[in-house]
Amino acid sequence: MSYKIVVDSGCDLPQRLREDEHFVVVPLTLSVGGVDIVDDDSFNQKDFLKRVSESKECPKSACPSPERYLSEYESAAGDVYVITLSGRLSGSYNSALVAADMYEEDGGAIMYMYLIPCRDVAAKRLLP
DSSP, X not given: OOEEEEEETTSOOOHHHHTSTTEEEEOOEEEETTEEEEOSTTOOHHHHHXXXXXXXXXXXXXXXXXXXXXXXXXXXXXXXXXXXXXXXXXXXXXXXXXXXXXXXXXXXXXXXXXXXXXXXXXXXXXXX
16 A cells, blocks of 8 residues: 655654655744744754744744645655644645546546644654
């Protein structure tokens, strides 16, 4: 069975799952002090917190674009499971949903797609 699990970077995936070919992390973007910081493997928490403490404004976040999710759907060879932050916390779920609609409109043929909004974003609580 072929499948892909797409999560946004709000999901705290353990390293062993980040290395699993079935998992893909779609990053959110954080903005602090006029600087955009992508929440991916290059994210430097110490630098981010330093910027937050030095900034006069609160940091902001931006969800991944529908196109970013769409690229992951298009490269899937089977079922797709999408786990995002809850729509009450982020626009990530809506972007994933819009991308699913775009994929269907373009004639995409994923066997099954499941979109799961998650209130608890810690993977250690979601996965063994």
